[in-house]
Amino acid sequence: MTLVQFINQKLETIKFSNKTKILITIILSGTMTIGFLMFVSIFALKYDYETLFQKHTLPQVDLEEIKDIYRVNISETLSDIKDKQISSQDAIEVIYLSQQIIRKQWQSYQKAANMHIGGVPYFASRWLSLFLVTPNKPEKNVFQQGIVEKISLKMDELDAQITLLIDRLKAQKTQEAAAMIDSIMLSTNSLNIYLSSLITSHLKQSISEKQINDSLFQTSTYMLILLIGMIFFFITMVLLIIINHFKNIHNYLEENIAEKTHELRDLNNSLEQRIKREVENSRKKDNIMFQQARLASLGEMLQNIAHQWRQPLGSLMMIIQSFESKFYAGKLDEAFVSSRVKDAELLSSNMSETLEDFRTFFNPNKSKKTFHIQDVIQKAIDLSKYQLEKEEITLRFFIRNDIEAFGFKNELIHVLLNLIGNSKDILAGKTELHEKIIHIISKQNEESIFVNVIDNGGGIKSDIIPKVFDPYFTTKHKSVGTGIGLYMSKQMVEKHMHGKITCKNLRHKLGTKDFFDCTMFTIEIPKKQIDLGEAEDE
Known part of the structure; x- marks a missing residue:
């Protein structure tokens, strides 16, 4: 009698319920053993990799950042001072800020390098080491300690030299400061060599621990x-x-399954009828929601038309007023009438095109055409010039070479009109400005076309910038702004031109001697237009 047959005979005498308990006991004990071993292994490995990351990877990152700050922020700033490419005040601010960041990163490095990782991962690693023979992990060696001490001393010396240099710059002693720059730059290069050695040491230690x-x-x-x-x-x-x-048990269950299957078939037949009725009701609800969505889109489109017509209507009103003023002044001649009639025809043509553009706005499958960026910007300027002249605003347009684009010409004009109109509204309220300026700058690279619209209206508050493209958000009075101009501009640029529009504050001279707080809107249009298709646009 074999061992297997003997076990079979003994187990046959055991009740089925007891056999089930034996099986469950084996499964549970095995699962718990596997789980415990996996728990210990995972946390032990977690401890090892956290040690590798905290004590070597993070310190390497901190050291690289310190090295980059010394090389880029301090060395290049000193070089700019020497070449007189930066003011003393700006240089002092850059150097002072760099020193603060370096000290913070150095403290972070020392904290990470000396950090002790405890808790469950540590005890799991110690427990696993009782059963597995593993070599001891290398601790911080004497070479690293020596380099750290040299770096600390070198940083203190360099800080003292930089402090003395800053004092010379504050006292406007530029010649004495220039004489110190070479020495400081030499010390900076020496410190970077020490930092590179320390980084290499950590890297070698990381490789060793990785093998373990x-x-x-x-x-x-x-x-x-x-x-x-x-x-x-x-x-x-x-x-x-x-x-x-x-x-x-299987034979018994087969009989029950056959009976239940017959019952389920009857139930499925009744469910099919119920599902058909529910699908029909769902389609009716979808049709109702579709009609409601179309009505909502129609209302929004009417608001957009009203917003786009506001500026040309204002210009037409100014043209009419110019006829009246010229008539009473006795200066109404044929040349003036011809000029103003052409301008009015241009405005009315643009209003007509606005209707067509917004009629097809939610169906962007209209034909794209090749056009010149210079023509588009010039047309937007022509449509805005009367209101800009009224507010005594100077608009300048800069483009090095004419740029050819492919897309929806009128939509880009509408976007530019919105941006120019917003700048005009802001500058109109800045009575303290002796010069009200708008610059439009167009340029390109290998992949995209950029159009920047800059004004010296004082900039936008930082907490408002993230909201400027939200629908119905406006800082103007309701009689002036509807809050949908920038929102619609963003939709046109992103959905129909596959580009993007951004906003930020900056300091700019705008062709003058003084710096102004400015706002810049940037339109970026890819040169290779992506045809996403009608279905995706919808």
């Missing part, structure tokens, strides 16, 4: 596979013995 972690992971994996194989063997034996009982 790989060995630990491989050993843990083998142990886990062995344990899983043993548990699988015992479970398989018990399953083969009790499988006969399941065959009897």
Whole structure:
């Protein structure tokens, strides 16, 4: 009698419920053992990799940042001082800020390099080390400690030299400051060499610990596979013995399943009818929602038309008023009438095109055409010039070479009109400005076309900039702004031109001697237009 037959005979005398309990016990004990080993292995590896990251990777990042600050912020600033490419005040601010960042990063490095990682991962790693033979991980060696001490001393010396240099710059002693720059730059290069050596040391230590972690992971994996194989063997034996009982249960269940299947078929037939009725009701609801969405879109389109017509209507009113003023002044001649009639025809043509553009705005599958950026910007300027002249605003247009684009010409004109109109409204209220200026700058690179609209209206508050493209958001009075101009501009640029429009504050001279607080809107249009298709646009 073999061992397997003996086990089978003994197990046949055991009740089926007891066999089930035995199987469950084996499965649970095996699962708990595997789970415990996985728990210990995972947290041990977590401890090892956290140690690798916290004590070596993070310090390397901190050291690289310190090195970059010394090389870029301090060395290049000193070079700019020497070449007189930066003012003393700006240089002092840059150097002072760089020193603060360096000290903060150096403290962060020392904290990371000396950090002790405890808790569950630490105890799991210690427990696993009792069963696995692993080499001791290298601690911070004497070479690293010596370099750290040299770097600290070098940084203190460099800070003292920079402080003395800043005092010379504040006292306007430029010649003495220039004489110190070469010495400071030499010290900076020397410090960067020490930093590179320390980074290399950490990198070598990281590689060493990585090899140890790989060995630990491989050993843990083998142990886990062995344990899983043993548990699988015992479970398989018990399953083969009790499988006969399941065959009897299977026959019994087949009869019940056949009966239940017949009942389910009857139920499915009734469910099909109910589903058809629900689908029809759902389609009716979808049609109602579609009609409501179309009505909402129509209302929004009317608001957009009103917004786009506001500026040309104002210009037409000024043309009419100019006829009246010229008539009473006795200066109404044929040349003036012809000029103003042409301008009025241009405005009315643009209003007519506005209707067509907004009629097809939500169906952007209209034809795209090739056009010149200079023509588009010039047309927007022509449509705005009367209101700009009224507010005594100077608008200048800069373009090096004419740029050819492919897309919707009128929509780009509408976007520019919105931006010019917004700048005009802001500048109109700035009575303290002796010069009200708008600059439009167009340029390109290999992939995109850029159009920048800059005004010296004082900029936009930082908490408002993220909201300027939101629908119905406006800082103007309701009689002046509707809050949808920039929103519609963003939709046109992004959806129909596949570009983007951004806004930011900056300081700019705008062709004068003084710096102004300015706002710049940037339109970026890709040269290679992407045809997304009608379905995706909808």
